[in-house]
Amino acid sequence: MKILVCISHVPDTTSKINFTNDNTAFDTNGVQFVINPNDEFGLTRAMWFKEKQNATVDVVNVGGPETESTLRKALAIGADAAFRINTTPTDGYAVAKELSKVAVDGNYDLIIAGRESIDYNGGMVPGMMAAELGASFVNNCISLEIDGTNATAVREIDGGKETLSSTLPLVIGGQKGLVEESDLKIPNMRGIMMARKKPLTVLEPAQQQTCTSSVKFEKPAPKGAIKMVDADNIDELIDLLHNEAKVI
Amino acid sequence: MPVLVYIESENKMFKKAALEVASYGRAVANTLNTSLSAVVFNTEDCSQLADYGVDKVLTVNHSNGFNAKVYADVIAQAALKESANVIVLSSSADSRYLAPILAVGLKAGYVPNVVELPKTQPFSVKRTAFSNKAFCETQITTEVKIIGLSNNAFGLIEHPTSLQSEAFSPQITSSDISVEKVDKATDKVSIADAETVVSAGRGLKGPENWNMIEELADVLGAATACSKPVSDLGWRPHSEHVGQTGKPVASNLYIAIGISGAIQHLAGINSSKVKVVINTDPEAPFFKAADYGIVGDAFEVVPKLIEKLKTFKAQNS
Numbered sequence A: 001m002k003i004l005v006c007i008s009h010v011p012d013t014t015s016k017i018n019f020t021n022d023n024t025a026f027d028t029n030g031v032q033f034v035i036n037p038n039d040e041f042g043l044t045r046a047m048w049f050k051e052k053q054n055a056t057v058d059v060v061n062v063g064g065p066e067t068e069s070t071l072r073k074a075l076a077i078g079a080d081a082a083f084r085i086n087t088t089p090t091d092g093y094a095v096a097k098e099l100s101k102v103a104v105d106g107n108y109d110l111i112i113a114g115r116e117s118i119d120y121n122g123g124m125v126p127g128m129m130a131a132e133l134g135a136s137f138v139n140n141c142i143s144l145e146i147d148g149t150n151a152t153a154v155r156e157i158d159g160g161k162e163t164l165s166s167t168l169p170l171v172i173g174g175q176k177g178l179v180e181e182s183d184l185k186i187p188n189m190r191g192i193m194m195a196r197k198k199p200l201t202v203l204e205p206a207q208q209q210t211c212t213s214s215v216k217f218e219k220p221a222p223k224g225a226i227k228m229v230d231a232d233n234i235d236e237l238i239d240l241l242h243n244e245a246k247v248i
Numbered sequence B: 001m002p003v004l005v006y007i008e009s010e011n012k013m014f015k016k017a018a019l020e021v022a023s024y025g026r027a028v029a030n031t032l033n034t035s036l037s038a039v040v041f042n043t044e045d046c047s048q049l050a051d052y053g054v055d056k057v058l059t060v061n062h063s064n065g066f067n068a069k070v071y072a073d074v075i076a077q078a079a080l081k082e083s084a085n086v087i088v089l090s091s092s093a094d095s096r097y098l099a100p101i102l103a104v105g106l107k108a109g110y111v112p113n114v115v116e117l118p119k120t121q122p123f124s125v126k127r128t129a130f131s132n133k134a135f136c137e138t139q140i141t142t143e144v145k146i147i148g149l150s151n152n153a154f155g156l157i158e159h160p161t162s163l164q165s166e167a168f169s170p171q172i173t174s175s176d177i178s179v180e181k182v183d184k185a186t187d188k189v190s191i192a193d194a195e196t197v198v199s200a201g202r203g204l205k206g207p208e209n210w211n212m213i214e215e216l217a218d219v220l221g222a223a224t225a226c227s228k229p230v231s232d233l234g235w236r237p238h239s240e241h242v243g244q245t246g247k248p249v250a251s252n253l254y255i256a257i258g259i260s261g262a263i264q265h266l267a268g269i270n271s272s273k274v275k276v277v278i279n280t281d282p283e284a285p286f287f288k289a290a291d292y293g294i295v296g297d298a299f300e301v302v303p304k305l306i307e308k309l310k311t312f313k314a315q316n317s
Ligand SMILES: Cc1cc2nc3c(=O)[nH]c(=O)nc-3n(C[C@H](O)[C@H](O)[C@H](O)COP(=O)(O)OP(=O)(O)OC[C@H]3O[C@@H](n4cnc5c(N)ncnc54)[C@H](O)[C@@H]3O)c2cc1C
Pocket: A013, A037, B200, B201, B202, B203, B204, B226, B227, B228, B229, B230, B241, B242, B243, B244, B245, B246, B257, B258, B259, B260, B261, B262, B263, B264, B265, B268, B278, B279, B280, B281, B284, B296, B297, B298, B299
């Protein structure tokens, strides 16, 4: 089985979010970048398929040279080879198009992406890839088993979950549940050394085609002051929630 | 060219988020000087849509239940039939599942997490980004535009219409995926649909102490949620994990009990309108992000709150 894991290079969750150029661009100054958490769960599940079912696992990212450290980390975790499509991602559709081309050229059976990336929260790349590829698609995937060319996946739905079956090729939008938090691996020294020798191929993008463009950013208005209520005066809280906030 | 909304129902009842989508769709239609059409699956009585501004509803009978590709294909056919070039969906798990497929099918630009009415010329929408740490104004440059509306961002706005109903029999494509099993708690409101969410963290000390959290949620008709470590420790199911790497929450009222208010937690729940925090530590960062706060021990405050709310509910119902 050939697996392609799509890796988004995103600001660490603790990052302060600021903008530059008259609020038209994200300010990367002082920001640490990491593998998108949803993608890391998928990558770790892919490692399981590698160990137990002899899968090969490649990783791919659409981004400039600065994202290579993130791809190297994925290689250190255990991926076999990496691809970087050398362009700045502009919108979800353009990214999905670029990734789909790699998926077709490499003839992958299983394509694992994250449910959403934590920067733009678009949540559209995996579904768009599946549509481009004509592959089956499971979003919000919290469990995945492969047996030959048959796949059984569990999808989180609002208020529950749904078990689905399909055949490969399959695209998933993954998240925690694919593996547990405690299964995530911090690359060891040997992994890091080996990652340096693994292939990281830079591909030039195909014709860029976008459907949307981010024009301006803004930060939420600062919050008003909190009202403190005494722990012995719960009646006051109920009164405030009822008469002032009007939420009960 | 009307605006088209996808209206979700559950057990033949429209979901609140769907009526919010109708309200929003109506307002977009007014801005664009056009009418509002809706597509509805498996629901005979659509009269409620006449209260929320829908002019015409296409009703589809599809007994096989939800399937993202099939539904995306049906909505695409409805859009073509109506010549709609703005389509509005909710932020439900199902809508988020089908929207990207619909977008590719219609060669449409899709923007999720939208929180305001669009601007026209050029057409742009305001959405949340960086897990609620920012907003991003996004232009949609394609002819057909798909908007995913954030829960609770627009509200319900009544707008009576004389609703026309039409049975719609699109071509149903065969599906490459089949549903083997659905596990869904029928007696509990989901985090996505909840008006109120009661959430608890590591301050609760252990899973055996969640009875009072469930009881509080029960009194309020709320969904229960938890912080990430609580789900990683196995005290609560992963489906309750909220925050930047869990589920987003955009409820009217969010009550956080024994949660410190880490940046990743706040990012996911910040779109909630009113936040209440109960924490023993007056320095907990959550107090900077909340509207109402109580410094106190959850094991004393929550039981009292439950009793007082029961009395309040009894008097106000
Ligand atoms: C990559 C990454 C992603 C993350 N994503 C998320 C996410 O999506 N969601 C999330 O929640 N976290 C997330 N986290 C974790 C986050 O950083 C915090 O560790 C977590 O939110 C803390 O959970 P907590 O508030 O329950 O626990 P703690 O931080 O331990 O806080 C417990 C609180 O309970 C209070 N308390 C103790 N006893 C009582 C009592 N008797 N009564 C009342 N209060 C009491 C304490 O004063 C304290 O403030 C993420 C972390 C990382 C690194």
